[in-house]
Amino acid sequence: MTALTLTNVNKSFGEVHVLKDINIEVEEGEFVVFVGPSGCGKSTLLRVIAGLEDATSGEVHIGGDLVNNTPPSKRGIAMVFQSYALYPHLNVFKNMSLALKQEKQSKAVINERVAKASKMLNLEDYLERYPSELSGGQRQRVAIGRAIVREPKLFLFDEPLSNLDAALRMNTRLEIANLHDTLAASMIYVTHDQTEAMTLADKIVVLRDGRVEQIGSPMELYNNPVNQFVAGFLGSPAMNFMPAGFVSEGDPRTIGVRPEDLRLQDDGGLSATVQHVEHLGGDTNVIAEAKGTQITARLFGQHAINQGQTVTLGYAPERAYYFDKEGHRV
Amino acid sequence: MHPAFAGLVTIVIGVGGCLCYFWLSNQFLDKVLFPAKGPNAGRNINRANLIRPWLFLFPALFALSLYLAYPVVETIRLSLTERVTQTDGTTVYEFVGLKNYAQMSSDPKFWEAMFNNMFWLIVVPALSTAFGLLAAQLTDRISWGNIAKSLIFMPMAISFVGAAVIWKLIYDARPPDTSQIGVVNAIYVGLTGNDPVQLLTVPFWNNFFLMIVLVWIQTGFAMVILSAALRGIPEETIEAAIVDGANPFQIFFKIKMPQIMGTIVVVWTTITLVVLKVFDIVFAMTNGQWGTQVLANYMYTQLFVSRDWGVGSASAMVIMLLVTPILIWNVRNARKEMR
Numbered sequence: 128m129t130a131l132t133l134t135n136v137n138k139s140f141g142e143v144h145v146l147k148d149i150n151i152e153v154e155e156g157e158f159v160v161f162v163g164p165s166g167c168g169k170s171t172l173l174r175v176i177a178g179l180e181d182a183t184s185g186e187v188h189i190g191g192d193l194v195n196n197t198p199p200s201k202r203g204i205a206m207v208f209q210s211y212a213l214y215p216h217l218n219v220f221k222n223m224s225l226a227l228k229q230e231k232q233s234k235a236v237i238n239e240r241v242a243k244a245s246k247m248l249n250l251e252d253y254l255e256r257y258p259s260e261l262s263g264g265q266r267q268r269v270a271i272g273r274a275i276v277r278e279p280k281l282f283l284f285d286e287p288l289s290n291l292d293a294a295l296r297m298n299t300r301l302e303i304a305n306l307h308d309t310l311a312a313s314m315i316y317v318t319h320d321q322t323e324a325m326t327l328a329d330k331i332v333v334l335r336d337g338r339v340e341q342i343g344s345p346m347e348l349y350n351n352p353v354n355q356f357v358a359g360f361l362g363s364p365a366m367n368f369m370p371a372g373f374v375s376e377g378d379p380r381t382i383g384v385r386p387e388d389l390r391l392q393d394d395g396g397l398s399a400t401v402q403h404v405e406h407l408g409g410d411t412n413v414i415a416e417a418k419g420t421q422i423t424a425r426l427f428g429q430h431a432i433n434q435g436q437t438v439t440l441g442y443a444p445e446r447a448y449y450f451d452k453e454g455h456r457v
Numbered sequence: 458m459h460p461a462f463a464g465l466v467t468i469v470i471g472v473g474g475c476l477c478y479f480w481l482s483n484q485f486l487d488k489v490l491f492p493a494k495g496p497n498a499g500r501n502i503n504r505a506n507l508i509r510p511w512l513f514l515f516p517a518l519f520a521l522s523l524y525l526a527y528p529v530v531e532t533i534r535l536s537l538t539e540r541v542t543q544t545d546g547t548t549v550y551e552f553v554g555l556k557n558y559a560q561m562s563s564d565p566k567f568w569e570a571m572f573n574n575m576f577w578l579i580v581v582p583a584l585s586t587a588f589g590l591l592a593a594q595l596t597d598r599i600s601w602g603n604i605a606k607s608l609i610f611m612p613m614a615i616s617f618v619g620a621a622v623i624w625k626l627i628y629d630a631r632p633p634d635t636s637q638i639g640v641v642n643a644i645y646v647g648l649t650g651n652d653p654v655q656l657l658t659v660p661f662w663n664n665f666f667l668m669i670v671l672v673w674i675q676t677g678f679a680m681v682i683l684s685a686a687l688r689g690i691p692e693e694t695i696e697a698a699i700v701d702g703a704n705p706f707q708i709f710f711k712i713k714m715p716q717i718m719g720t721i722v723v724v725w726t727t728i729t730l731v732v733l734k735v736f737d738i739v740f741a742m743t744n745g746q747w748g749t750q751v752l753a754n755y756m757y758t759q760l761f762v763s764r765d766w767g768v769g770s771a772s773a774m775v776i777m778l779l780v781t782p783i784l785i786w787n788v789r790n791a792r793k794e795m796r
Contacts, residue, residue, distance in 0.1 A: 179696050200702030216715035229702035257720035273697075 128191055129312035130155050130281050138337075139170075143176040145171050147337045149185070153281075153315065158307050162324040162360070163334035169317045170333070173271055173283055176315065177206050187271035190280045193281065195429065199368075205274035206283040210290065211266045213258040213273075224280065230277075237276075244275040247303075264295045271306070282314040283358065288323060290355075300326060313448045321361050325349070326441045333357050355454035358383050364412060365424045371449065373418060379457060383448035386412070389424035395441020397422070404432050413438065475516070482512045510753070529777070536770035557767035564568045568771065569748060570755040573664055574779075577751065579733060580665070582728040584722060589679025593687055594709060596680075606684065610677035617737035624670045625742050628656040656749045667749055670738050675731065679724045686720035687713060721796045726787040733780050752776050 131153040138146035145168045153159045159429045161169040173292075174180040176187060178199035187194050194202045194350055211348075214426050220241060227237045227404055245251045248268040269286060275281055287303070288296045304327055307314055318324055332347065333340040333356075341348055341357045352358035359365050364386045371378035374396060382425050397420055399415035406429065411422045413432055417440075432438065452457050458466075486508060489494060491501035536557055538550040561567050592609050596602035612620060629639030630653040637643040642653040657663050690713055698712045714721070736753035742751045745758065752772060760769030 157606040175698060179699065198702075199700045204700070206697070206700050208697060210691060212691065212694050212697040214694055214698070214712060214716075216718070224696075225703075226701035229707075273701075 128155055128219060129153060129188070131192060131315070132156065133176070134186040134188070136175060136187065138171055138173055138180065139183045145337050146175065149339055151332055151339065151342065152185045153313055156311050158314045158316065159331045159332060160324040161315065161334055162326035168332045168337040170285055173285055173317045175282055177204055178202050185263065186328045186448055194313040203280035204283055205277045205279035207270045207274050207287045207322050207398045209286045213266055214267055215258050215287065218255055218257050219250060219269050221421065222258070223267055223276050223450055226273070227275050240276040240278070244272040247275065247306070248272050262401045263291055264299065267291060267299060271295070275310070282312055284314065284316040286318055288318070291320065303327065304454055322363060325361065333360060348361040352448070353456055355381065355383065355450040358448055364425060366448070367422045369417070369420045369422065379452065381450045382447065383450060384442050386425035388442045388446040389422070390441045390442065391426065391438060392441030393439055395439045397437055397440040399434055400442060401438055404434060476692050478516065479513070483509070486512065532770045532773050535766050537743065537773050539767050557771040561768045561771050566750055567755060570745070570750040570752045573753045575751060576664060577668055578729060579734045580668050581675065581732045582725045583673050585675035585679050585728050587621070588672065588676040589724065590721070592676065592680040592682050594683035595636050597684065597687060606680065609680055612674045613677040615674070616743050620674055621738045621741035628666055630655045657743050659747050661748055663743065663749050666740055667742055669741070671732065672734060677730050678729065682720060682724050683717065688719040690716050699774070717789060722796055723787065723790045725784055726790065729783050730780060730787065733776060
């Protein structure tokens with residue numbers, strides 16, 4: 128059974144057309160990440176799924192049921208908000224149990240589910256505390272706990288890591304991945320961070336300007352992007368784009384080469400002036416300029432390259448991507 | 458001298474005097490008392506900085522003690538004395554202990570004022586805060602909310618006496634068979650055909666009619682403060698509550714209200730302070746007749762009508778004793794809110 132089906136979903140705010148003909152399917156137990164630059168409509172899409180916004184047209188099915196006119200609390204979803212959105216006047220236990228109380232669950236069920244969730248998230252010692260007495264990471268876990276206790280058909284995460292510092296973000300990312308394995312639940316996760324998307328997702332949905340650009344597994348999108356946008360959005364450092372005219376005279380297309388596919392090669396044909404070198408120890412990132420185009424090369428290991436130096440770069444032809452004027456892959 | 462010119466001169470002297478005071482006193486501190494040079498330059502700078510705040514505070518402290526602290530002490534003294542006219546025509550103040558307080562507590566008018574004040578104290582803050590909260594919530598999301606808010610806030614700009622006159626007209630009763638200019642009686646007579654009622658003389662209920670005036674004024678204040686507080690509630694907590702299945706009433710009472718409880722308390726206590734001091738409305742509308750006396754008007758009557766300085770001061774002390782704890786609590790809450 129599919130956990131979520133979106134059919135031709137559109138959303139307009141007055142004149143502004145925010146979501147355009149969105150069609151997505153999420154299988155049971157799948158971890159799907161919506162990724163795209165800010166303003167691409169990914170959060171709006173999540174809110175349409177949650178029921179916090181109504182779709183202007185199109186159908187939203189959750190667990191096989193049409194939910195367009197179902198209030199959020201009856202959709203069988205649970206949402207984790209970017210700002211955690213904990214109730215500041217309630218302690219952790221009450222924060223986690225509010226939804227169950229609203230569902231008129233018995234005390235025994237509430238206690239059991241909160242106990243289970245708090246054990247899973249290491250929150251057992253904090254149940255009596257108030258949100259203001261918790262650290263950012265703990266608040267995040269309470270927000271996740273609040274979602275878990277509802278045992279929803281579908282989890283919705285709205286940029287849950289963006290308020291955490293880098294170290295904590297990585298830990299929490301792992302925790303969310305573990306959680307997905309433990310609960311085997313369907314999850315939708317919105318982020319603008321391509322690393323989060325690549326590391327967490329079973330399936331990535333790349334959005335731009337309210338349109339789905341491509342849907343697929345992380346490696347599928349990485350190796351087989353349908354257009355220049357997807358190619359440039361996934362991968363860090365981002366893919367290099369240069370006029371194909373560099374290599375073969377008169378070619379109007381654009382060549383895309385990933386930084387790790389570039390190598391120092393005396394007969395490489397790409398001569399560039401080094402502008403900046405990032406020595407990362409394991410890798411060396413060389414940022415260079417060739418005929419007015421900036422090119423980043425990610426070289427394995429350590430290299431003694433200096434600023435201002437001229438390097439010759441090359442790549443295997445089969446590792447190059449070609450895009451036409453509109454950015455479509457050719 | 459032309460009065461406008463005299464006024465201008467006064468302003469120049471006043472502002473100039475303030476500037477001179479701050480400039481000269483700081484100059485004196487930095488150049489004469491603790492000059493920032495010589496062998497102790499560093500120590501002198503530190504010492505000057507310890508003293509400087511007091512230079513700035515001094516005028517305010519001086520004015521406060523002259524116009525606030527001294528009158529309090531003097532009122533305490535007066536409340537313990539009695540004015541006696543001697544045979545040669547001069548008056549002296551004799552210390553009489555608590556006699557004024559005893560006299561006051563045997564005056565039924567005082568207890569009427571006390572009881573009424575307590576009644577005001579419960580009704581007015583409660584209604585003002587409740588209506589203010591209601592108005593703040595209802596005007597929050599609608600397109601003409603700001604116009605509605607300005608209309609509700611407008612009475613704040615009217616003086617208490619002005620408001621009292623407006624409402625006196627609203628409650629006005631003309632002789633039967635003449636046209637009623639008071640809205641309330643016009644409706645009442647028009648609907649029932651009965652004779653008009655002198656609303657402000659109806660025992661007990663006339664207190665309510667007076668309170669409504671203050672509620673009408675203070676609702677705007679409560680609304681503005683609470684509206685700002687409501688806007689300060691993170692939108693996502695409300696959305697989380699929607700996802701958690703709370704209905705609009707639950708969201709208002711269980712999610713929104715607890716989050717602005719601090720502000721509600723501050724608004725409530727601020728209005729309480731206004732209520733304890735209420736004078737103008739009662740003075741202008743009934744002057745404490747027909748069982749509507751309140752403490753401040755009782756004090757005024759004793760001081761300036763009966764010319765009994767002792768009992769008047771004693772009632773002033775009662776008001777101060779009632780206001781002080783609420784004032785302290787209010788300031789504490791307001792500070793807590795600011796953090």
